[in-house]
Amino acid sequence: AQSVAQPEDQVNVAEGNPLTVKCTYSVSGNPYLFWYVQYPNRGLQFLLKYITGDNLVKGSYGFEAEFNKSQTSFHLKKPSALVSDSALYFCAVRAPGNTPLVFGKGTRLSVIA
Amino acid sequence: GAVVSQHPSRVICKSGTSVKIECRSLDFQATTMFWYRQFPKQSLMLMATSNEGSKATYEQGVEKDKFLINHASLTLSTLTVTSAHPEDSSFYICSASIPGQGTNTEAFFGQGTRLTVV
Numbered sequence: 001a002q003s004v005a006q007p008e009d010q011v012n013v014a015e016g017n018p019l020t021v022k023c024t025y026s027v028s029g030n031p032y033l034f035w036y037v038q039y040p041n042r043g044l045q046f047l048l049k050y051i052t053g054d055n056l057v058k059g060s061y062g063f064e065a066e067f068n069k070s071q072t073s074f075h076l077k078k079p080s081a082l083v084s085d086s087a088l089y090f091c092a093v094r095a096p097g098n099t100p101l102v103f104g105k106g107t108r109l110s111v112i113a
Numbered sequence: 114g115a116v117v118s119q120h121p122s123r124v125i126c127k128s129g130t131s132v133k134i135e136c137r138s139l140d141f142q143a144t145t146m147f148w149y150r151q152f153p154k155q156s157l158m159l160m161a162t163s164n165e166g167s168k169a170t171y172e173q174g175v176e177k178d179k180f181l182i183n184h185a186s187l188t189l190s191t192l193t194v195t196s197a198h199p200e201d202s203s204f205y206i207c208s209a210s211i212p213g214q215g216t217n218t219e220a221f222f223g224q225g226t227r228l229t230v231v
Contacts, residue, residue, distance in 0.1 A: 034219055043119065043206055043222035044157075090156065094220075098210055100147045101220055105156045 002027045002093045004074075006104035013081045014112050021076040021107045023091030033074045034092040034101065035065055044090065050074060061085070081111045115141050117209050119223025126197055126230055134192045134226045136163075136207030142187035143209035147220070148180075151204040160205075163190040197230040204228075 003026045013019045025031055032051055036044040048059025055067045065076045076089060088108050092101040116139040126132050136146055144165045149157040161182055162170040169182035179201075181193040194201055204227050208220040 036222075041122075041204070041225065041227055043117075043224045044208075046219045046221070049219050098145050098212065100149075100159045100162060101157075101208070102159075103156045 002095055002102045004091045004093050004102065004104040006091055006107045008107050010108045010110065012110045012112060015083055016080050019078050019081040019085070019109065019111070021089050021109060023074045023076065023104060024072050025074060025093050026072065027093055029096070032094050032096070033067065034094070035059065035063070035076050036090045036092060038088040038090065047076070083111045083113050085109060086111045115211055115221045117207065117221045117223045119207055119226055121226060122224055123227045124229070126228070128198055128230055129196055131193055131195045132197055132228060134194075134205055136190045136192070136209070136223050138188045138209050141211050144187060144212050146184065146190040146207055146209045148182065148190075148192050149206045149208065151206060157206060194228065197228070199230045202228055202230045
Protein backbone atom coordinates (compact mmCIF):
# COMPACT_ATOMS: atom_id res chain seq x y z
CA ALA A 1 0.00 0.00 0.00
CA GLN A 2 1.11 3.52 -0.75
CA SER A 3 1.19 6.18 1.94
CA VAL A 4 2.72 9.54 2.68
CA ALA A 5 3.31 11.32 5.95
CA GLN A 6 3.51 15.03 6.55
CA PRO A 7 4.79 15.36 10.11
CA GLU A 8 4.02 19.06 10.51
CA ASP A 9 0.49 20.42 10.76
CA GLN A 10 1.74 23.99 10.56
CA VAL A 11 4.90 25.70 9.33
CA ASN A 12 5.55 29.36 10.02
CA VAL A 13 8.25 31.29 8.19
CA ALA A 14 9.15 34.92 7.77
CA GLU A 15 8.85 36.46 4.33
CA GLY A 16 12.14 36.25 2.45
CA ASN A 17 13.39 33.27 4.45
CA PRO A 18 13.75 29.80 2.97
CA LEU A 19 10.94 27.36 3.63
CA THR A 20 10.74 23.58 3.86
CA VAL A 21 7.61 21.46 4.07
CA LYS A 22 8.38 17.86 4.94
CA CYS A 23 7.05 14.68 3.40
CA THR A 24 8.05 11.05 3.77
CA TYR A 25 6.63 8.21 1.77
CA SER A 26 6.10 4.48 1.89
CA VAL A 27 5.61 2.59 -1.35
CA SER A 28 6.21 -0.78 -2.83
CA GLY A 29 8.16 -0.34 -6.02
CA ASN A 30 9.10 2.94 -7.64
CA PRO A 31 7.62 6.04 -6.03
CA TYR A 32 5.59 8.53 -8.05
CA LEU A 33 5.41 11.61 -5.87
CA PHE A 34 3.53 14.89 -6.17
CA TRP A 35 3.08 18.19 -4.38
CA TYR A 36 -0.15 20.19 -4.57
CA VAL A 37 -1.23 23.48 -3.03
CA GLN A 38 -4.74 24.40 -1.94
CA TYR A 39 -6.05 27.88 -1.30
CA PRO A 40 -9.22 28.37 0.81
CA ASN A 41 -12.34 26.84 -0.73
CA ARG A 42 -10.47 25.97 -3.90
CA GLY A 43 -9.38 22.82 -5.63
CA LEU A 44 -5.80 21.63 -5.71
CA GLN A 45 -3.14 23.16 -7.90
CA PHE A 46 -0.25 21.04 -9.13
CA LEU A 47 3.21 22.21 -8.08
CA LEU A 48 5.63 19.50 -9.12
CA LYS A 49 6.21 15.80 -9.45
CA TYR A 50 8.95 13.20 -9.24
CA ILE A 51 8.74 10.24 -11.56
CA THR A 52 12.35 9.45 -12.38
CA GLY A 53 15.59 11.24 -13.14
CA ASP A 54 17.18 14.08 -11.23
CA ASN A 55 16.53 14.05 -7.52
CA LEU A 56 15.96 17.80 -7.46
CA VAL A 57 12.69 18.65 -9.13
CA LYS A 58 11.75 22.20 -10.00
CA GLY A 59 8.13 23.23 -10.16
CA SER A 60 5.70 26.12 -10.28
CA TYR A 61 6.01 29.42 -8.42
CA GLY A 62 9.68 28.88 -7.56
CA PHE A 63 9.10 25.71 -5.57
CA GLU A 64 11.36 22.69 -5.76
CA ALA A 65 11.51 19.33 -4.05
CA GLU A 66 14.31 16.93 -3.36
CA PHE A 67 13.76 13.22 -3.72
CA ASN A 68 15.86 11.25 -1.25
CA LYS A 69 15.55 7.52 -1.71
CA SER A 70 17.59 6.51 1.31
CA GLN A 71 15.51 8.67 3.63
CA THR A 72 12.27 8.04 1.70
CA SER A 73 11.62 11.74 1.71
CA PHE A 74 10.33 14.30 -0.76
CA HIS A 75 10.54 17.64 1.02
CA LEU A 76 9.17 20.76 -0.63
CA LYS A 77 11.41 23.81 -0.59
CA LYS A 78 11.58 27.41 -1.70
CA PRO A 79 14.62 29.68 -1.28
CA SER A 80 12.65 32.81 -0.43
CA ALA A 81 9.10 32.67 0.89
CA LEU A 82 6.35 35.08 -0.10
CA VAL A 83 3.27 36.03 1.89
CA SER A 84 1.23 34.77 -1.07
CA ASP A 85 2.69 31.30 -0.54
CA SER A 86 0.53 30.95 2.57
CA ALA A 87 -1.75 28.01 1.85
CA LEU A 88 -2.32 24.32 2.55
CA TYR A 89 0.23 21.99 0.96
CA PHE A 90 -0.34 18.34 0.22
CA CYS A 91 2.19 15.66 -0.61
CA ALA A 92 0.78 12.73 -2.58
CA VAL A 93 1.77 9.39 -4.07
CA ARG A 94 0.18 7.23 -6.69
CA ALA A 95 0.60 3.67 -7.87
CA PRO A 96 1.35 2.84 -11.50
CA GLY A 97 -1.46 3.35 -14.00
CA ASN A 98 -4.43 5.70 -13.93
CA THR A 99 -4.89 5.40 -10.20
CA PRO A 100 -6.01 7.88 -7.56
CA LEU A 101 -3.63 9.92 -5.52
CA VAL A 102 -3.06 9.08 -1.88
CA PHE A 103 -2.60 12.28 0.08
CA GLY A 104 -0.79 13.22 3.23
CA LYS A 105 -2.78 15.07 5.86
CA GLY A 106 -1.54 18.43 4.64
CA THR A 107 0.67 21.14 6.08
CA ARG A 108 -0.52 24.67 6.53
CA LEU A 109 2.16 27.16 5.59
CA SER A 110 1.97 30.64 7.02
CA VAL A 111 4.39 33.24 5.69
CA ILE A 112 4.59 36.30 7.89
CA ALA A 113 5.51 39.70 6.53
CA GLY B 114 -2.36 22.32 -18.12
CA ALA B 115 -5.57 20.43 -18.64
CA VAL B 116 -8.75 21.85 -17.17
CA VAL B 117 -11.27 20.13 -14.97
CA SER B 118 -14.36 22.15 -14.17
CA GLN B 119 -16.63 21.43 -11.24
CA HIS B 120 -20.08 22.89 -10.66
CA PRO B 121 -21.53 24.27 -8.49
CA SER B 122 -18.82 25.76 -6.30
CA ARG B 123 -21.20 26.20 -3.41
CA VAL B 124 -24.58 24.74 -2.62
CA ILE B 125 -26.88 24.92 0.38
CA CYS B 126 -29.71 22.43 0.58
CA LYS B 127 -32.29 21.28 3.05
CA SER B 128 -32.08 17.94 4.83
CA GLY B 129 -33.69 15.17 2.86
CA THR B 130 -33.12 16.70 -0.55
CA SER B 131 -30.65 15.55 -3.21
CA VAL B 132 -27.80 17.52 -4.69
CA LYS B 133 -25.98 16.88 -7.95
CA ILE B 134 -22.37 17.92 -8.48
CA GLU B 135 -20.88 17.93 -11.98
CA CYS B 136 -17.27 17.35 -12.95
CA ARG B 137 -16.21 18.04 -16.53
CA SER B 138 -12.93 17.61 -18.32
CA LEU B 139 -12.88 20.58 -20.66
CA ASP B 140 -10.03 19.84 -23.03
CA PHE B 141 -9.50 16.11 -22.79
CA GLN B 142 -11.49 12.92 -22.49
CA ALA B 143 -11.37 11.19 -19.17
CA THR B 144 -12.35 7.55 -18.98
CA THR B 145 -11.71 7.66 -15.25
CA MET B 146 -12.43 10.37 -12.72
CA PHE B 147 -12.00 10.34 -8.98
CA TRP B 148 -14.19 11.84 -6.30
CA TYR B 149 -12.71 12.99 -3.03
CA ARG B 150 -14.18 14.38 0.15
CA GLN B 151 -12.39 16.81 2.40
CA PHE B 152 -13.44 17.62 5.95
CA PRO B 153 -12.36 20.91 7.53
CA LYS B 154 -8.64 21.05 8.15
CA GLN B 155 -8.23 17.47 6.99
CA SER B 156 -6.83 15.71 3.98
CA LEU B 157 -8.63 14.50 0.91
CA MET B 158 -10.18 11.07 1.21
CA LEU B 159 -10.97 9.10 -1.89
CA MET B 160 -14.66 8.27 -2.09
CA ALA B 161 -14.98 6.51 -5.40
CA THR B 162 -13.55 5.94 -8.84
CA SER B 163 -15.88 6.91 -11.66
CA ASN B 164 -15.58 4.81 -14.80
CA GLU B 165 -17.09 5.88 -18.11
CA GLY B 166 -19.73 3.44 -19.25
CA SER B 167 -19.60 1.23 -16.19
CA LYS B 168 -20.33 1.24 -12.49
CA ALA B 169 -18.29 3.31 -10.12
CA THR B 170 -15.94 1.68 -7.66
CA TYR B 171 -16.51 2.83 -4.10
CA GLU B 172 -14.02 2.92 -1.28
CA GLN B 173 -14.73 1.01 1.88
CA GLY B 174 -17.20 2.79 4.10
CA VAL B 175 -18.71 4.94 1.34
CA GLU B 176 -22.42 4.26 0.78
CA LYS B 177 -22.98 3.75 -2.92
CA ASP B 178 -26.73 4.28 -2.58
CA LYS B 179 -26.17 7.62 -0.92
CA PHE B 180 -23.44 8.90 -3.21
CA LEU B 181 -24.60 8.08 -6.70
CA ILE B 182 -22.00 8.42 -9.42
CA ASN B 183 -22.80 8.55 -13.11
CA HIS B 184 -20.08 8.76 -15.75
CA ALA B 185 -22.21 8.83 -18.88
CA SER B 186 -19.72 10.46 -21.21
CA LEU B 187 -15.99 10.84 -21.61
CA THR B 188 -16.09 14.40 -20.32
CA LEU B 189 -18.67 14.32 -17.55
CA SER B 190 -19.02 12.59 -14.22
CA THR B 191 -21.71 13.48 -11.71
CA LEU B 192 -21.95 12.86 -7.99
CA THR B 193 -25.42 12.98 -6.48
CA VAL B 194 -25.75 13.18 -2.74
CA THR B 195 -29.14 11.64 -2.06
CA SER B 196 -31.31 12.40 0.97
CA ALA B 197 -28.67 14.73 2.28
CA HIS B 198 -28.12 15.17 6.00
CA PRO B 199 -26.07 17.75 7.89
CA GLU B 200 -23.25 15.23 8.33
CA ASP B 201 -22.88 15.16 4.55
CA SER B 202 -21.77 18.79 4.67
CA SER B 203 -18.26 18.82 3.31
CA PHE B 204 -15.99 19.90 0.48
CA TYR B 205 -16.19 17.57 -2.51
CA ILE B 206 -13.48 17.57 -5.17
CA CYS B 207 -13.15 15.65 -8.41
CA SER B 208 -10.02 14.90 -10.39
CA ALA B 209 -9.00 13.39 -13.68
CA SER B 210 -5.81 12.61 -15.55
CA ILE B 211 -5.11 12.69 -19.25
CA PRO B 212 -5.49 9.07 -20.39
CA GLY B 213 -2.64 7.18 -21.91
CA GLN B 214 0.01 8.94 -19.89
CA GLY B 215 -0.23 6.63 -16.91
CA THR B 216 1.61 7.45 -13.79
CA ASN B 217 3.74 10.13 -15.43
CA THR B 218 0.96 12.63 -15.50
CA GLU B 219 -0.34 14.70 -12.66
CA ALA B 220 -3.98 14.69 -11.74
CA PHE B 221 -6.03 17.79 -12.49
CA PHE B 222 -8.58 18.88 -9.95
CA GLY B 223 -11.87 20.66 -10.12
CA GLN B 224 -12.44 23.77 -8.07
CA GLY B 225 -14.35 21.84 -5.45
CA THR B 226 -17.93 22.07 -4.21
CA ARG B 227 -18.77 23.28 -0.73
CA LEU B 228 -21.96 21.48 0.31
CA THR B 229 -23.87 22.71 3.32
CA VAL B 230 -26.93 20.77 4.43
CA VAL B 231 -29.24 22.65 6.77
